[in-house]
Structures are given as structure tokens and as C-alpha cells.
Amino acid sequence: MRFARYTTAAGSTDAEARDAVVVGAPGQERLHDLRDGTTVLGLAAAGLAAAREAADWACRWSTATDVSDVRLAPPLLPGSIRDFVAFEEHVEAMVGDAGVGDAWYEAPTFYFTNPASLVGAHDDVAVPPGSSRLDFELEVAVVVTGAGTNLSPRAARDHVFGYTVFNDWSARDLQSREMQVNLGPAKGKDFATTLGPWLVTADELEEHRGADGHLALELSAEVDGRRVGHDLLSNASWTFEEMIAYASRGTWVRPGDVLGSGTCGNGGCLAEIWSRTGTLEPPPLTPGSTVRLTVEGIGATENRVVAGPALADVPVVPPARRRARATVDEPRTPGGSRR
Incomplete structure (x- = not known):
């Protein structure tokens, strides 16, 4: 099964999107609305059996809408998004001669990104203020069903x-500055994450699962029609089940949580290529620029980059105020600051 969310009216928000099941061959997809009150996020909580019943109802009782006539929204609005870094080849390229550190091999590291910055499969993506090194990242995401804690793989x-397909857009110059403070990527990743074009249920992809538990899906990235990246999801060093288990350690994963695989190797982003060649x-x-990401068995996203607000046009946040350190027993001025 494939589930999507879509809008038809100009200016409609993702919160107003309709939830639907997707039917039809590639290039001929149609959408059948789910019954009122049924959402993709709700089906993630209810599980695959409930999703199958909801899809059957929609195909029987709701009229079809061509995908070409709508705007695809992100397939769900998750409560949280974790993004891992699971491809060794990608890490090798990014760190260069320094080599992959031992800590990377010990556990599948992730960071949290911004659910409010999700964009649909064909939405425009604006360059964030102050950035001149915009990049894409070719990834796959898993969507969680059922709450769990301290899970085994x-x-x-x-x-x-x-x-679903996951594009972790990256402002490499903003990311580089913030990570010098040993935090981040923060604003380097905060502005846009593509999810789409739809969510494909786990049963649809089981035929691609190998004996090692990995899904052998072909991944491809194109910029302006030129292929720059190509890999297999099965080259990740951890399975999604292992990533979910680690994410649940000492806390909870919840229905609808999204976990990204991290950028694949062999050109999964431009920065990887820059690091290998020493050129931009x-x-x-x-x-x-147009970025098209394709994942076998799931589909493709294609986003066009547009100009965003200039740094000079957004409110100023001043640099840190450098001042002498004060002690707690110093007298204070009426405004609360120490003399």
C-alpha cells in the first residue's frame, strides 16, 4: 500500500491536506481519499491491518483524483524526526584523511531535525538566509508504528x-560554522526536509529484503538532469530495525516518528564529492537548480531551488556580548546587571 497527503487549493497548508491511498502504475497514480477522520498518522498508530482496511474502503467508496492534478504534501506530519548517519562510505568521504573514528562504529548516531520544516515531493525549496553552499542529501526514511522502549532489533x-524518500537539505556553510561550537548541524539543516512522494508500507518492500535484514533498494540522485549519486540502501551499516532499537534505548519511539537512514555513499550529496575532489x-x-531523488520501490521527489530572503532582509541577531566575568556577590544595578 501507498499512502499520501495532498492539497488542491492554492495556498492550502499541510495541516489542511487530505489523506489518501495511492493506486496505479508509475506515472499513472491516482488518489482515493480515506474516510473522514482517518489520517496517515493515525494509520501509523493503528498498524498495517487497519491501514489495509482503510485502503480497501477508500478504493471502494471515494472517487479517484489524478496525482498530476494536485500538490503532494509530506505524507505525514510526524512528532519527531531523527536522522542517522549509517553509510560508512559517506562518512569516509566527508572526513577524508582523518579516517572514520572508532565512535562511529560503536552505535548508529543520529540528530533531531525540525518537523515544522517539512516540504512535499515537488515543492520549491528556498535558499536559507546567509547560505551560498546549498546541498541535498539522498536518504530513505522509516516510519514507526506502535510505541516502544528499549526494543531489540x-x-x-x-x-x-x-x-519514504528523505532529502535532508543542507546549508554547508552554516553547518560548518555551527559545528565549530560542538553543536549542530542546527541551522545548517533547519530550513527544509523533503518527505515523499508517499509512504510505502513495509509489506510492499519485503521482496527486497536480504538474508542480512537489509533492503536492497537502488538509490539515485540527479541535479539538473545529470546523475551525481548512485548507491544501494543495503550498503548501510545498520538496518532500520537496529536504528529503531537504538533510538528507543532509554526513551520511547512513537507512532509516526520518522528515522532517516543518513546520506548514502557514492555521491549521496555534493559535499561528499567536494571532499573527494577538493573542488566545488x-x-x-x-x-x-532541480534535484531529483529516486528510490527503487518507493518513487521519486523532484524539488526546485528558489531564492530565499537575503541575510540583510531578516532581523539582526547580534554576536555575543563580550564582557568581564562578575561574581555572584557583587552589587547589582536596578536593572539586575552587576556593576
């Missing part, structure tokens, strides 16, 4: 609802 298999070729994305 075996138990986590029952917490996989489905998969292919060049950073600029207004007018």
Missing part, C-alpha cells in the same frame, strides 16, 4: 510501518 521489526564541482545548488 528483532522486536523493532514489528514497529516498522513503512518507508558540481557547484553548490542555486536558484533554478
Whole structure:
């Protein structure tokens, strides 16, 4: 099964999107609305059996809408998004001669990104203020079903609802500055994350699962029609079940939580290529650039880069105020500051 959310009216928000099941061959997809009150996020909580019943009802009782006539919204609005870094080849390229550190091999590290910055499969993506090194990242995301804590990888298999294409857009110059403070990526990743074009339920992709538990899906990235990246999801060093298990350690994963695989290797982003060659070729994305990411068995996203607000046009946040340190017993001025 494939589930999507879409809007038809100009100016409609993602919160107003309709939830639907997707039917039809590639290039001929149609949408059938789910019954009132049924959402993709709700189905992630209810599980695959409920999703199958909801899809059957929609195909029987709701009229079809061509995908070409709508705007695809992100397939769900998750409560949280974790993004891992699971491809060793990608890490090797990014760190260069320094080599992959031992800590990377010990556990599948992730960071949290911003659910409020999600964009749909064909939405425009604006360059964030102050950035001149915009990049994409080719990833796959898993969507969680059922709450769980301290899960084993075996138990986590029952917490996989489905998969979607994930593009973790990156402002490399903003990211580089913030990570010098040993935090981040923060604003380097905060502005846009593509999810789409729809969510494919786990049962649809089982035929691609190998004996090692990995899904052998082909991944491809194109910029302005030129292929720059190509890999297999099965080259990740951890399975999604292992990532879910780690994410649940000492806390909870919840229905609808999204976990990204991290950027694949072999050109999964421009920065990886830049690191290998020592040049900015292919060049950073600029207004007018188009990025198409394709994942076997799921589908493709295609986003156009547009100009965002200039740094000079957004409110100023001043640099830190450098001042002498004061002690707690110093007298204070009426405004509360120490003399």
C-alpha cells in the first residue's frame, strides 16, 4: 500500500491536506481519499491491518483524483524526526584523511531535525538566509508504528510501518560554522526536509529484503538532469530495525516518528564529492537548480531551488556580548546587571 497527503487549493497548508491511498502504475497514480477522520498518522498508530482496511474502503467508496492534478504534501506530519548517519562510505568521504573514528562504529548516531520544516515531493525549496553552499542529501526514511522502549532489533521489526524518500537539505556553510561550537548541524539543516512522494508500507518492500535484514533498494540522485549519486540502501551499516532499537534505548519511539537512514555513499550529496575532489564541482545548488531523488520501490521527489530572503532582509541577531566575568556577590544595578 501507498499512502499520501495532498492539497488542491492554492495556498492550502499541510495541516489542511487530505489523506489518501495511492493506486496505479508509475506515472499513472491516482488518489482515493480515506474516510473522514482517518489520517496517515493515525494509520501509523493503528498498524498495517487497519491501514489495509482503510485502503480497501477508500478504493471502494471515494472517487479517484489524478496525482498530476494536485500538490503532494509530506505524507505525514510526524512528532519527531531523527536522522542517522549509517553509510560508512559517506562518512569516509566527508572526513577524508582523518579516517572514520572508532565512535562511529560503536552505535548508529543520529540528530533531531525540525518537523515544522517539512516540504512535499515537488515543492520549491528556498535558499536559507546567509547560505551560498546549498546541498541535498539522498536518504530513505522509516516510519514507526506502535510505541516502544528499549526494543531489540528483532522486536523493532514489528514497529516498522513503512518507508519514504528523505532529502535532508543542507546549508554547508552554516553547518560548518555551527559545528565549530560542538553543536549542530542546527541551522545548517533547519530550513527544509523533503518527505515523499508517499509512504510505502513495509509489506510492499519485503521482496527486497536480504538474508542480512537489509533492503536492497537502488538509490539515485540527479541535479539538473545529470546523475551525481548512485548507491544501494543495503550498503548501510545498520538496518532500520537496529536504528529503531537504538533510538528507543532509554526513551520511547512513537507512532509516526520518522528515522532517516543518513546520506548514502557514492555521491549521496555534493559535499561528499567536494571532499573527494577538493573542488566545488558540481557547484553548490542555486536558484533554478532541480534535484531529483529516486528510490527503487518507493518513487521519486523532484524539488526546485528558489531564492530565499537575503541575510540583510531578516532581523539582526547580534554576536555575543563580550564582557568581564562578575561574581555572584557583587552589587547589582536596578536593572539586575552587576556593576
